[in-house]
Amino acid sequence: xxxxxxxxxxxxxxxxxxxxxxxxxxxxxxxxxxxxxxxxxxxxxxxxxxxxxxxxxxxxxxxxxxxxxxxxxxxxxxxxxxxxxxxxxxxxxxx
Numbered sequence: 001x002x003x004x005x006x007x008x009x010x011x012x013x014x015x016x017x018x019x020x021x022x023x024x025x026x027x028x029x030x031x032x033x034x035x036x037x038x039x040x041x042x043x044x045x046x047x048x049x050x051x052x053x054x055x056x057x058x059x060x061x062x063x064x065x066x067x068x069x070x071x072x073x074x075x076x077x078x079x080x081x082x083x084x085x086x087x088x089x090x091x092x093x094x095x
Contacts (some may be wrong), residue, residue: 003014009013012094040058046050 004011005014006012025038032048035044037043038045038054040060041054043050043054045054
């Protein structure tokens, strides 16, 4: 089916320009980290997905991934509240 457009005040058949080739826009693969050997399984880990799969299979976690998401415990919260001279707050649910 032909598509028509206005060009210079005239109705003409639309012409399509050259579509870019895949090589026209190079996208190098950039890894977040260097490949390493898994301490749990001994496999070579070179991608995020392999790392996540390896951690799940070995039932491990990397504390750097959680950035403070863990609770310090109820006792530490009560001590911090007492030190601050205020009422204890609702405990975290991550105990």
